[in-house]
Amino acid sequence: MRRLLPDQAADVDLFSSFNNSPGGVAQVRLSMVMSVDGSTTDEAGWTSRLGRPADKRLLRALRGVADAILVGAGSVRTGRYPPHRPPAEYRARRREAGRPEVAPLVVVTGSGDLDWSLPAFTDSGTPTLVLTCGRAPTPRLPADQVLVHGEATVDLDAGLGALRDRFGLCAVLCEGGPGLATELFRAGLVDELVVSLAPSIMPGRNRRLVDNPRRREELTLSEVYEEDGQVFLRYGVRARD
Numbered sequence: 001m002r003r004l005l006p007d008q009a010a011d012v013d014l015f016s017s018f019n020n021s022p023g024g025v026a027q028v029r030l031s032m033v034m035s036v037d038g039s040t041t042d043e044a045g046w047t048s049r050l051g052r053p054a055d056k057r058l059l060r061a062l063r064g065v066a067d068a069i070l071v072g073a074g075s076v077r078t079g080r081y082p083p084h085r086p087p088a089e090y091r092a093r094r095r096e097a098g099r100p101e102v103a104p105l106v107v108v109t110g111s112g113d114l115d116w117s118l119p120a121f122t123d124s125g126t127p128t129l130v131l132t133c134g135r136a137p138t139p140r141l142p143a144d145q146v147l148v149h150g151e152a153t154v155d156l157d158a159g160l161g162a163l164r165d166r167f168g169l170c171a172v173l174c175e176g177g178p179g180l181a182t183e184l185f186r187a188g189l190v191d192e193l194v195v196s197l198a199p200s201i202m203p204g205r206n207r208r209l210v211d212n213p214r215r216r217e218e219l220t221l222s223e224v225y226e227e228d229g230q231v232f233l234r235y236g237v238r239a240r241d
């Protein structure tokens with residue numbers, strides 16, 4: 001993987017590039033892959049055939065430096081959403097960085113309509129948390145894995161605060177999908193956006209990365225990486241006024 005901006009480097013260690021110190025300032029990093037024409041899904045309605053192998057390496061590194069992995073219920077409902085399974089090298093590097101080997105998934109749901117027998121809930125290396133709201137039926141999980149914030153919808157700001165204050169989960173990687181990305185942008189909670197741009201144009205009408213933003217967001221490009229035609233754009237998101 002080479003870095004093109006802000007300086008050129010031939011073989012970059014992504015873990016080091018994206019690492020944050022554990023227990024540091026709360027940060028939400030949103031990372032998603034899309035085709036050049038802005039599609040966030042492949043022909044099968046999933047993401048696995050959207051990006052090239054370099055995309056998976058980036059995702060592994062971003063997961064490797066995260067305290068928690070935040071994902072929307074819509075993505076989990078596809079049944080293809082994997083828990084965090086870091087390779088041995090990343091487990092060791094997480095330990096060295098003072099993090100547990102495996103980052104928990106945090107699933108956001110307003111309806112509570114989820115299949116609790118999916119691997120995301122039953123086969124994760126560390127208990128998956130659910131961030132939900134008062135109107136939802138109680139998830140079929142131990143009570144200490146459930147955070148309720150908001151009544152009709154999830155109060156994401158309060159939920160992220162609870163992840164930080166109750167669980168010490170500060171560096172949050174949000175992996176989408178578009179619905180959750182939209183909610184986070186609307187609430188002004190995205191600090192950093194990492195877009196993985198796949199060199200392809202997808203057939204059909206597909207979802208945008210942020211599906212329905214309420215207002216224009218100005219981004220600051222901080223880094224650009226490339227491998228095998230797959231481009232990674234790292235943006236700072238301007239703080240809300």
Ligand SMILES: NC(=O)c1ccc[n+]([C@@H]2O[C@H](COP(=O)([O-])OP(=O)(O)OC[C@H]3O[C@@H](n4cnc5c(N)ncnc54)[C@H](OP(=O)(O)O)[C@@H]3O)[C@@H](O)[C@H]2O)c1
Binds near residue numbers: 034041072073111154
């Ligand atoms: N390109 C990529 O990087 C990428 C990444 C992930 C997923 N995807 C694709 O995106 C698709 C899924 O996206 P999606 O937009 O349908 O689903 P999503 O963003 O994964 O999840 C949306 C769901 O999250 C819950 N939610 C989010 N914010 C909420 C709030 N403030 N209050 C209450 N609930 C909230 C709601 O769950 P309830 O419905 O339970 O209320 C909502 O329906 C799949 O096709 C997947 O393959 C692409």
